[in-house]
Amino acid sequence: MAFLELPDGKQLFFQVEGEGSPVILLNGIMMTAEAWAFQRRDLAQKHLVISHDFLGQGQSSQPPEGYSLQLHCEHLLALMGKLDIEEAHLIGASYGGEVGMLFAADYPEKVKSLTVAGSVSEIHPLLEAMGRSWMAAADLEKGSHFMRIVAPLIYSERFFQERGEWFEGRVKAFNDQAGPQWFRAFNGLMRAFMELNLTPRLPDISCPALIIAGREDILKTVGYSEIIRDNIPQSRLEILDTAHAIPLEDPANFNRLVLEFMAEAEE
Numbered sequence: 001m002a003f004l005e006l007p008d009g010k011q012l013f014f015q016v017e018g019e020g021s022p023v024i025l026l027n028g029i030m031m032t033a034e035a036w037a038f039q040r041r042d043l044a045q046k047h048l049v050i051s052h053d054f055l056g057q058g059q060s061s062q063p064p065e066g067y068s069l070q071l072h073c074e075h076l077l078a079l080m081g082k083l084d085i086e087e088a089h090l091i092g093a094s095y096g097g098e099v100g101m102l103f104a105a106d107y108p109e110k111v112k113s114l115t116v117a118g119s120v121s122e123i124h125p126l127l128e129a130m131g132r133s134w135m136a137a138a139d140l141e142k143g144s145h146f147m148r149i150v151a152p153l154i155y156s157e158r159f160f161q162e163r164g165e166w167f168e169g170r171v172k173a174f175n176d177q178a179g180p181q182w183f184r185a186f187n188g189l190m191r192a193f194m195e196l197n198l199t200p201r202l203p204d205i206s207c208p209a210l211i212i213a214g215r216e217d218i219l220k221t222v223g224y225s226e227i228i229r230d231n232i233p234q235s236r237l238e239i240l241d242t243a244h245a246i247p248l249e250d251p252a253n254f255n256r257l258v259l260e261f262m263a264e265a266e267e
Contacts, residue, residue, distance in 0.1 A: 001013070001015065001059075002014055002015065002016075003059075003060075004052075004075070004078060004079050004082055006055075006061075006075065006078070010055060010060075010061035010063065011060060011061050012052055012053065012054075012055060012060045012061075012075055012079065013033065013052060013053045013058055013059035013060045014033070014050060014051065014052035014053075014079060015033055015050070015051055015052070016048065016049070016050050016083065017040060017044045017048075017049050018040075018043065018044030018045065018046075018047055018048050018049045019044075019047075019048055020046050020047040020048055021047055021048065021088075021089065021112070021262075021266060022047065022048045022049075022050060022083075022085045022087070022088040022089065023043055023047040023048065023049050023050065023088060023089045023090075023091060023262070024050045024051075024052075024076070024079075024080075024085075024088045024089070024090050024091070025039065025040070025049065025050065025051040025052075025091050025092075025096070026054075026076075026090060026091065026092035026093070026095075026096025026097065026099050026100050027051075027052075027053065027054055027057060027058075027092075027093065027095070027096045028093040028094035028095050028096055028118075028245075029094060029095035029186070029189050029190070029193065030150075030186070031057070031093065031096070032053055032057055032058030032059070033051035033052055033053050033058060033059075034058070035248070036051050036247070038247065038248070038251035038255070039091070039247055039251065039254070039255060039258075042251075042255045042259065043255070043258070043259070046259070047089070047262070050079070050083065050085075050088070052079060054072050054075070054095075054096075054099070054189070055067065055071065055072070055075060056185040056186070056188055056189045057185070057189075062181050062182065062184075062185035063185065063188070064181075064184040064185060064187075064188055065188050066188065067188045067189050067191065067192040068192050068195070069098060069099050069102050069192055069193075069195075069196065070102065071192075072099045073099060073102055073103045073106055073107070076099070076103055077103075077107060077110070080110065086110070087109070087110055087111065087112050088110065088111065088112060089111075089112050089113045089114075089115070089262050089265065090103065090104065090111055090113070090114050090115065091115040091117075091258060092114075092115070092116050092117070092119065093117045093118060093119075093246065093247055094117070094118045094119055094220065094244065095119075095189070095193060096119075097115075097116030097117060097118070097119030098116075098119050098120065098121070098193070098196055098198060100114055100115075100116055100119075101114065101116060101119065101121065101198050101201070101202065101205065101228070101232075102198060102201065104205045104206075104207055104209075105198075105201040105202070105204040105205050108204070108205070108206045108207065111205075111207045112207060112262075112265055112266070113207050113208045113209070113210070113261065113262055113265035114205065114207055114208070114209040114210070114232075115209070115210040115211075115212065115258050115261060115262075116209070116210075116211055116212070116228065117211075117212040117213075117246045117247060117254065118212070118213065118214055118217055118219075118220050118225075118244050118245075118246050119211075119220065119224070119225070119228065120196070120220050120224040120227075120228075121196075121197075121198040121199040121201075121202055121224070121227055121228050121231070122196070122197055122198065122199045122224075122227065123193075123194065123196055123197075127219070127220065127224075128194065130153060130219060131190060131193065131194055132194075133149070134149070134150050134190060135187050135190050135191075137149040137150060138183040138186050138187050138190070139183070139187070141179075141180050141183045142175070143171075143174045143175035143176070143177070143178040144171050144172070144174070144175040146174070146178070146183070147170065147171045147174050147175070148171065151167065153218060153219045153244065154219065154243060154244045154245050155167070155243050155244070155245055155249070156214075156216045156242060156243035156249060157216075158249075159242075159243065159245070159249050199227060199231055202228060202231035202232045203231060203232070203233065205232045205233070205235075206233070206234070207234065207265070208234045208235070208261070208264070208265045209228075209232045209234060209235035209236075210235070210236060210238065210257065210258065210261040211225045211228050211229050211232075211235055211236065211237045211238070212225075212237075212238050212239075212240060212246055212254065212257060213225035213237065213238070213239045213240070213246075214239075214240060214241075214242040214243050214244055214245075214246050214249070215239050215240065215241050215242070216241065216242060216243045217242070217243050217244045217246075218243065218244075219243075219244045220244060222239060225237055225239075238257050240253055240254065240257075
């Protein structure tokens, strides 16, 4: 367990495991570094794997305001500096993919390859409405209510059938753990997301990019991934039979695609 001290006194939690070319995992908005457990295990067999909590998440500081994708990029650059990493593969889920795209556009020399899963580069009215419903749910500051409102937009029918008991345990744990500070930080992160407009920046991404979409994703639909694919020069799109939580619902195929892609990028 380690922390990056930021200039304003706040802290970013990070962890490192494995050996080889560096891979940095970028969390979705409700994720923590621990949520990548299925990926870290496989990736660390060939790579140095760095996972961290964005400001506002997990074990990092959680101020109620002051978030932006640009700020996350600055923190990522500082983390790479602390770890003496000149260039890394970036893998981002949802919100983390959006941070990854902006980072790759702003710091092309720092990115060996970019993988984004279930991400968007622009926000259409239905997604905006869904996002605002999440923020309203967070305003209730009741963990079980929040999870039951947002989960149907994240997980697939098959996931609920096969892992219903896990989900009920997750609801209980979240209800016990999430306090007012978490919900206020979450809404701060959501406000940062709602300002997103990355499509004009996508042609600036010069590294190879793998775009992964969930066929059953009703939150950030396949069409958003097609926009990203069509605007990043060296990109390709893969579609898995999942909803929005792609790395969690199908870790085997997700990991396979990512490992093969990074191996190609290193040739």
